Amino acid sequence: MLIKNDFDVRRLLACPPPTLRILTSAPNLNFHPTLDLTDRSSIMPAMTPDIDTRTRILLTAREMFHGRSYSDVGIQEICDAAKVQKGSFYHFFPSKRELAMAVIDNMADDWAYGFVAEAFDPDLPPLVRLDYMIDAAYYWQVAASNMEGRMPGCLFGNLALEMSTRDDVMRAKLNAVFNKAMNKFRVTLDEAVKNGSLAAMDTEATATAMLAYLEGIILLAKTRNDPKVILHLGPAIKTLRIELSH
């Protein structure tokens, strides 16, 4: 059982917090979540007009940016889906760009306090955390895949490739998100080295390599539209090593 509990797919998929479910799974085996992931009726932000307008815009945009791309999604389309007038949109967000920034922050928070926090649980043995992270990524893509019919990949990776050459501030913001994630890996590796389960290495470089690998397999899985790629290639993340430069 890797994904232990309180793992809320709906939140990750830009949805208002539903009742929590307990998800169980065997490591690197298909999950059998209790959620009916084909039922989208309850998870669209627009369907729950009780949440405030700004949040509705934010979550709708997040889902659309994630499933498509920044340029491909128009403000009008976001407003329609969020059941908000365009004028209202510009009351809460000065521009599309600033919306994207807010989306990144929002997703980064959900990420950090969601399944990333769970995967990098200090109570878990360091190396198990790596498997956990792969597992979570896989499960997360399967869930999204079942809902949208296609793998959305990693929002940060998507935006990074799309926006890095167009907006340096957004690039830096995405880079900061990646750095935070890298640090989770680094702390884990440091601990593994300390307790002897791994030989001494350049933990920062290796952590960065692991993050790159994670993004890489998600990219490839998305291109194949097959989340199983993550399961298949993921465990090899533990073989990555960069020695200390002397």
Added chain:
Amino acid sequence: MLIKNDFDVRRLLACPPPTLRILTSAPNLNFHPTLDLTDRSSIMPAMTPDIDTRTRILLTAREMFHGRSYSDVGIQEICDAAKVQKGSFYHFFPSKRELAMAVIDNMADDWAYGFVAEAFDPDLPPLVRLDYMIDAAYYWQVAASNMEGRMPGCLFGNLALEMSTRDDVMRAKLNAVFNKAMNKFRVTLDEAVKNGSLAAMDTEATATAMLAYLEGIILLAKTRNDPKVILHLGPAIKTLRIELSH
């Protein structure tokens, strides 16, 4: 000396073939190309109106799609840069989408017969080919970086993340490009296993993992806007291993 000769940056950067230059370098050290990469005057397709219109459109589009993104680049903009009327554009390409398809084919060809062929030279020891590939990726990004001021990353990776959820045919095409690249890795690994420089492994899975890692470090390098990330993390590609499932 990894990048040995006939390595034509200008072609890779969507340019008409100039006179070839001999480039020399030490493995995993900064290259010192003989090209003045800050001089863009001679490499813009539009500046050489002697090449035929279709090619001019193709190469201009390739450069723009690579440096920005599919959605961000408009047909009018491509036509202006290629010094072509919009009507002429639609004489050669039925749609923007088909242009992108042609761009992918064109880049894939240049790639396969360009520095990929050079990196995976059968005369090189298998493991050296991997270093060569990393080196080529690094040099290629540095060159593009020097010209554009920012890292464009991998055209295929960029398009894959942008288009996979929007166009299944384009996704499949990009997937085919990745599969071809994966096969280069696989053949290399098979050879390495055969000659004993690597222990037996699942070469297909490991090859896929290596490709994913390559795309991953390019993604991260682009997000940091620093090609050196490729040099720093790249060599760890050789540590990736996926065992044969028994």
Added chain:
DNA sequence: TCCAATTTTGACCGACCGGTCATCTAAAGC
């Protein structure tokens, strides 16, 4: 109850999007 601030509305803006088309030009084949 009244006021002031917040939020919502929907019409509107100019620019640009991908794409069409009738017309013109120029070269090739005979």
Added chain:
DNA sequence: GCTTTAGATGACCGGTCGGTCAAAATTGGA
């Protein structure tokens, strides 16, 4: 010389883009 055809031209299409705005509706505090 004449015809056929590939290529080039630039005006034009409906639609959508991101963004604006004045006015109306709603809210909450005094």
